[in-house]
Structures are given as structure tokens and as C-alpha cells.
Amino acid sequence: MNSQISFDEALALAIRVRDELGARFDELAEQLERSRTHEAATLLREVASRQRETSASLRTAAHELPASAGGQLAFELPDYSAIRAHMTAHQALHIAVESEQAVYDWFSSLMA
Numbered sequence: 001m002n003s004q005i006s007f008d009e010a011l012a013l014a015i016r017v018r019d020e021l022g023a024r025f026d027e028l029a030e031q032l033e034r035s036r037t038h039e040a041a042t043l044l045r046e047v048a049s050r051q052r053e054t055s056a057s058l059r060t061a062a063h064e065l066p067a068s069a070g071g072q073l074a075f076e077l078p079d080y081s082a083i084r085a086h087m088t089a090h091q092a093l094h095i096a097v098e099s100e101q102a103v104y105d106w107f108s109s110l111m112a
Contacts, residue, residue: 004111005110005111008062010107011061012062013107013110014058015055015062017103018054018055021048021077021099022049022055024077024078025044025047026044026045028095029041029044032083032087032092035083035086037085037086037087039088039089040087040088040089040091043093044096047096078098078099
């Protein structure tokens with residue numbers, strides 16, 4: 001593996017990414033709740049919960065991490081403008097899948 005970052009740095013970044021995505025999906029779900037789009041909000045809250053579960057699992061598996069994984073993440077978090085009143089759960093899932101693809105592409109470029 002010829003990577004630009006170490007395994008520990010990648011693990012710290014993965015934890016940070018999951019934390020930030022979880023927080024963002026909660027924020028997006030809150031916006032949907034305000035517009036009474038409950039099905040899509042419920043789906044995004046589940047996605048946020050899974051992000052936090054993954055982060056917790058990574059923390060448990062990690063022995064010693066770098067003090068922080070600072071710097072700007074080089075992928076876009078889901079944008080607030082993606083949320084529409086009365087969007088379907090399927091549309092909300094599409095936002096989550098696009099986010100996962102962006103994270104995968106970013107990590108792949110770091111580990112290439």
C-alpha cells in the first residue's frame with residue numbers, strides 16, 4: 001500500500017468523518033421535521049445513528065490515535081439546500097448514498 005497517510009491517521013479521519021456526517025444528518029432531519037416530512041426525517045435520523053455507531057466502533061477498535069485529525073475534510077458534507085419540504089424517504093436516502101460515495105472516493109484517493 002502506497003498511501004499518503006498512515007493507518008492511524010486514516011482511522012482518526014474516519015472517526016472524524018463519521019462524527020461530522022452524523023451531526024449533519026441530524027441537522028438535516030431536524031429541517032425535515034420542521035417541514036413535517038417525517039418519513040424522510042426518520043430515515044436521516046437512522047443514518048445519523050449508524051454514523052455514530054460506526055464512529056464508536058472505530059474508537060473501540062483504535063488503540064492509540066493521533067491527537068486530532070485536523071484540517072479541512074476534502075469532500076462536501078450534504079448541503080442544507082438538498083432538503084426539500086415533502087421529500088420522500090427515497091430522496092433522503094439518495095442524499096445519504098451520495099455522501100457515502102464522496103467519502104469513499106476521498107478515502108480512496110488518500111490511500112492510493
